[in-house]
Every structure is written in structure tokens, then in C-alpha cells.
Amino acid sequence: MKVLVLGGTRFFGVHMVNSLLRKGHHVTIATRGKALDIFGDTVGRIIIERTNPDDLSKAFAKKYFDVVCDNLAYCSNDVKYLLDSLNCGRYVMTSSASVYANQHLNTNESEYDPYSHSLKWCTRQDYPYDEIKRQAECALFKAYSKFQAVAIRFPYVIGEDDYTQRLYFYVEQIIKGNPMRIDNLDEQIGFIGSAEAGNFLSWIAEQEFVGSINSSTIGTISIHEIVNYIEQKTGKRAIYSGEGLEGKYNGQKSFSLDVSRATNLGYDFSELKVWIYDLLDKYIDKAIN
Template structure:
């Protein structure tokens, strides 16, 4: 099978390219060249260009499938879909479980109502991320119809995750010492290893599947997860503090304190139903493997504390620990 990956050099796209190659498929990466393709991706064809203005570079070529890992704006995705309509058989779009209008609802299925993008010309991703992804899905479906496959992952984690939202915890656990963690009222968390997601997407492409699928991952208890992150550190001491204390001290949810969401507004996403994907062969490796591999990769980066994109800065963590100890004296 010949596959075009839009993106494909940083995180999920990298794992997708590796998985397609392992399964003896021909891979073409279309990306901007800002991140060099890993040396281990031997034999891939690279087309360097910007999807906003260089789609002509894809003319006079053909693929069995395209996997779009980096579509965020509906007009952008529509252009890509229309440009590839005649030279690819199916379009696989990586969307997000954040597409739903009411994210507080538990056990969401693929049929739940998605958010409506009020301004189709917006260039602000943050606030409108879910609605943008939902609008992108519709553009792919308009052009490719039954040849469209929409994947809605939850939090994607594992080696090469440059967002640090998950990586912080295996890395912090490996450092040991006193680790401040939220005492969650609801400790349920969900995430999916990028390698599991990639392998499953490859199988879906091979089988020419279509439709919409959530891929959120197993459900875990946050406290058990943190314990596994410190399993190999004898000097690690977990200090659990109430959510109210973190809020009082202006600790940011999700980014500054990764995986923590105190608000009920988004809690439903950690309960989303991905049984449809599991019935199509989605499987998950052990949490221990994901933690270990992520920690090993993170240690190889050798980042300074101020270079992390998520997680408590060591100085702030130390200050919080001191304040908490004084509070409970």
C-alpha cells in the first residue's frame, strides 16, 4: 500500500510512518521541513512544502490512502481533501475527542453532538480547538464520503511527545524526592500510547475502514499511575494536596499540573466510550511500558527546567511544598 502522511516527523506522524514501514508499506511524508525526518525512517519519500500553498507538489502522484495528522482549520483541510480527491482512495483524518459540544457528559459515543464553529475564519486554535476539529471532520466527509475515516483520540502520549503533558510525570518520578500531586475527587484519567494508536490506524487503513471512531485508551486511576511513575525511586515521596489548595495557589489545571482537571466541564472526556474502536482491533500495551519508554526518551532530551512545555517548575513545586507543610503543621 502507498500512503501519504501529512505531517509525520514529530510525534504521532513519526510513529505512523514507522508503523507503516514495519508493515511493508510505501510512505511519503508531506511536511514543512521544520523538523527533520528521523534517520530511522529509511526509504521514505519526503515532499517539503506547506499545505497552505504547496499542494500542487502532490499533483501527478497517487496513493492508496492519506493520513492527515495536522489539520486544524476547515478551509485548510478542505483544500487538502479537494486537492487529493482524484489521487488517493481514502482520507484518514486525525481529529480529537474534544469535538463534542458538551464535554461534561460521561460515556460519550461517536454519535454525540459535536461543537459548532461560529466563526469559520477564526485562526485561534486554543479556545475553539474542538469546534475547529469538528468542522474539519465535516470537510473531509463532504469530499470523500464513505472513503473518509475519522479518528478521535484522547490524550496521545509516549516517546517523542513534545507537549510534556504526560511526559512530566514519568520524568518527575524518575527524579525522585518530594513530589506534589493533586488529591483528586475523581482520579480517573485516560490516555493512549501513540504507538498503539499508530498501529491501529495502519490496520484500519489496510482494511479500508471508514466512519468515525473514538480512540481514548484505557481508564486509569491517577494515584496508581503516579505510584508506577516512582516505582524505581526509593527516595521518592508523594505529597498529595487538596485540589482547593492548588486552586488557591493559582496552579493551572492540565498544563501546569498535567492530567489534573478540577472542573466538571471537561470530565466527560475521561469516560468517553471507545468500544467501537476496540471491536475493530484497537489494543493497548501496558501502562508500565509506556511510562518506562517515555521516561527513557525524556532523559535523552536533557532539557533545562524552563524549557518544559508542561509541568510544575521545580522552584514553584518547592515553594508549594513549603506552604503546604506550614499549612498542616
């Protein structure tokens, strides 16, 4: 297949592109051209300004892609500008678990229905993150129903290549002895690894499924469990203080995603606690060295 990828030069986008290439697909990445990538001559490249509709129209004129994988659709205007500008058979959009207003353990896809949401054409600055992601899905399914489209809802994505460094924060502060203010030590939180997120995106691109779908590692873990592991491995003690640095996952209540829709389609997710401690070990090595 001819696959166009927007947002393929870092984090889980790199894993997605590599997975697509391994499967023999012809991949073109669309970027602003400001960041180097690792793909050499294995991919095609198109330079775009993602939020400029005129630029997109020029870049994609007379081009067709079997699948478009879009990791950069943050709002309804992003969806509009892109889908008004290109022809494709299938459109795969990276969405977020943030679309769920009431997150809880085993949150399922029916708990946010983009078809019943009021569509507002908006920019990335118009609303908080959760609402602009709802609007992106709403635009996709209500205004562009002619496309064979799927929206993937991820929880927090983590990995060695996580540029947000949210999980690494806890490792670093414990090792440095910096006080932390944490308000959710015992809440159970769901995650997915960056490599698995990329693999899932490349897998769903090949399927016929349309609609919204959750994608998450199986199981949850608490910040308390994470802290306890770091303490045991380093011999350091976490310091808690109301005046300390704010925990990066503060405010997050217990939640996980029900992935039965994806598993019923045949995708086999990993178990979180099989690999997260290895990731923490790598973070510990990084913080020490």
C-alpha cells in the first residue's frame, strides 16, 4: 500500500513508520522539514505546513494514498484542512483517552460518541486539549463520513523515546532528592509503550474496521508502585512535600481502557507489568549516569 504518515519522525510515529516499512508498504512522511529523520532513502518525503490549508492543497494536489496515518490532528480544523486537500482510501487518526470526560477503570468506546457531540470548527488554541481532541473526532465522523476512517484512543504513551519525560520525572526527582507534590499516589493508571502504539497504528491501517477504538497495554500501575520500585532499586527515598515539584500525572484518577474491541479484531496487547520495570531500570541508569 501507499501510506502517507503525518507525525512520523519522533516517538511512536517512528515505530509506526518502521513497522509499515517492515511489512513492505511504500511510506511517505509529511513534515515541516525542520527535523532530521532516521529513514534515509526508505521513505518518500513531502514538506508541509500542517495548519495551512493552502499549503496542504498544493502539497497533495493530484496525489492519492491508500492510507493516511495522521498523528498530528489535534482539532477539527486540522481534520478539515487535511481531508479537504487529499485523496485517500483510508484515514487513521491518532486520538486520545482524553476524549472521555469521565475516565475510570475499563472505560469503553461508547462513553464518548462523536456523532452526538456538537461540532465546532476550532483551532488548537480555542479549547483545552480534551475538547479539541473531541472536536477532531467529531469533525472526522460527522463531516467526513465518506472516508473509511478510524480514530485510535491511546492512554499515556511511555518509552525510552518519550519526549514528555513525565514518567522519567519521578525517577529523576527521587535520585536527585528533590521534594515532590503528588496527589494521586494510589490511583491505578493505564499506559501503552511507544513501540506498541506504533505497531498498533500500522496494524489498524491494514484492517477494514471503521470507527473509534481503544488501544492500551493490559493492566495498570500506581505512582506508589512506581516510586516503591525506584526506591528499592536505588536505595533513595522519595521526599513528599506540599511545596515540592508537581507530579506529572497529578490529577489523574484511576483509569484504564477496555480494549476488547481491538482484541476481538485480533490484536494481542502486551501486559504492562511485564515490561514497565525494564523501562524504569533504563530511566534509573539514565538519571544516574
